[in-house]
Amino acid sequence: MTTFIPAITIPYGVFASPAASMLLPISLGGIIGYSTRPKKNQSQEPVSIKQPPLRPPPWVFGPAWTLLYGLMGYAAHRAITAGLSPLTSTPALIRSTKHSATLYSIQLALNLAWMPLFFGAKRPIEASVDILALLGTNLYITNLWWSIDRTASYLMVPYLGWLSFATYLCVGAGYLNGWDFRGKELRSKQE
Incomplete structure (x- = not known):
C-alpha cells in the first residue's frame, strides 16, 4: 500500500472546496487537450492512424472528459473531506483517506500524461502502459473510497467505464498500427 x-x-x-476540486482536473485536462490537439495546418497530407471499431467521433471526447473530470473532482472532494472529518473519522480511516489523496494525485498525473504520450510523442506502447496503470489505480481508489464515502465511489463508476473503453481504443490503435505511430496522425472521419 502506498502511503501519504x-x-x-x-x-x-483544493479538496476542501467542491469548485476547486472539480475545476483542477477540468482546467488541467483542457490545457493538455488543447495543447496536444491535431494541427489542421500541416504542410503535407498525413497518414491516418488506424482506429479500432466503435471509436466515437472526435467531438465526443471533449464533452465526455469535461464531465468525467468534474465527476472525479467532486468524488475526490466528497471522499477526502468525509474521510478527514474530525467528527466521524477514526485514525485508520484518516490514514486510508490520506493514502487515497496521494493515489488520486498520482492518477491525475497519469491521466494528464496520456495525451502527450499518445498524440504528442506518438508512443503507443508507453501510452498503453500509462492507461493500464491509470485504470488500475482508479479501481483501487474506488475501492478505498467505498469505505470512506459510498457516493464518491459511485461517482467514479462512469470514469472507470470510460477508462476501460479508452484502454480498448488505445491498445487497439497501437496493435492495428504495429505499435508505431511515426509519420501518422489521428484524423476524424469528417476530414
Whole structure:
C-alpha cells in the first residue's frame, strides 16, 4: 500500500472546496487537450492512424472528459473531506483517506500524461502502459473510497467505464498500427 506522500499530493485546500476540486482536473485536462490537439495546418497530407471499431467521433471526447473530470473532482472532494472529518473519522480511516489523496494525485498525473504520450510523442506502447496503470489505480481508489464515502465511489463508476473503453481504443490503435505511430496522425472521419 502506498502511503501519504505530501510532496506529490494535491493540497487539502483544493479538496476542501467542491469548485476547486472539480475545476483542477477540468482546467488541467483542457490545457493538455488543447495543447496536444491535431494541427489542421500541416504542410503535407498525413497518414491516418488506424482506429479500432466503435471509436466515437472526435467531438465526443471533449464533452465526455469535461464531465468525467468534474465527476472525479467532486468524488475526490466528497471522499477526502468525509474521510478527514474530525467528527466521524477514526485514525485508520484518516490514514486510508490520506493514502487515497496521494493515489488520486498520482492518477491525475497519469491521466494528464496520456495525451502527450499518445498524440504528442506518438508512443503507443508507453501510452498503453500509462492507461493500464491509470485504470488500475482508479479501481483501487474506488475501492478505498467505498469505505470512506459510498457516493464518491459511485461517482467514479462512469470514469472507470470510460477508462476501460479508452484502454480498448488505445491498445487497439497501437496493435492495428504495429505499435508505431511515426509519420501518422489521428484524423476524424469528417476530414
